[in-house]
Amino acid sequence: MTYVTLGGVTVGVCLLVWTLVQWYPGAKLRKDPLRVLARLLPFGLGWIYGVLAILTVGGIVGWIARGALWISNWLGDVALVWGVGGDPGAHASGHAFLPLTQTGTAVVLILTAAMVAAVKKSTHGPELKRGALCGVCLGTSAGVAGFAAVPLAQAVNVLGGFVYGAVA
Incomplete structure (x- = not known):
């Protein structure tokens, strides 16, 4: 498993902040909150997929997710060193993650096709991609986003069990 560094988490948080700043509707949020919040749905779905993709053990999906994480770690570490004078390479993951079962990985493959x-x-392709990259960067972090990976993995494992008949 490729671990996220402080630079990778920084890239993920930057993607999240970028999205929220662009999305923020101001007073429109009070007038029609459901419609305004629905504009975050493509990013959120992409984020969920990114978290699940980085939890895959192998295959092309896992290889692409780990490659994206490696690039994000490198770019974030470079930005921290050359941008603000920080230290590179510190691991930002602090706990073990629930692995996906065979049926859970099958669900991730279905989600990959979708x-x-x-x-x-979709016209929301850029938001989906940005959300997926953000999920890859934050999915194995030690923060709140990383802890979200456990219930997501459990949900996909249970869903896969029901779809493939492994759970009665």
């Missing part, structure tokens, strides 16, 4: 189709067909 994600690829949505990115290609």
Whole structure:
């Protein structure tokens, strides 16, 4: 498993902050909160997929997710060193993660097909991709976003069990 560094978490948080600043509607949030919050849905779905993708053990999906995490770690570490004079490479993951079961990984493969189709067909492709990269960066962090990976993995494992008949 590739571990996220402080730089990778910083990239993930930057993506999250960028999205929230662009999304923030001001007073419109009070007038029609559901419609305004729904504009965050593509990013949120991408984030969930990114977290699940980084939890996959192997295969092409896991390889791409780990590659994206490695690049984000490197870019974030470079930005921390050259941008603000910080130290590179400190691991920012502090706990073990629940692995996906065989049926859970099958669900992630199905979600991958849906994600690829949505990115290609939807007008929300950039938000989905940004959310997925943010999820990859924050999915194994020791913070709140990293702890969200455990219930997501459990939910996908249970869903896979029901879909494939492994759970009665």
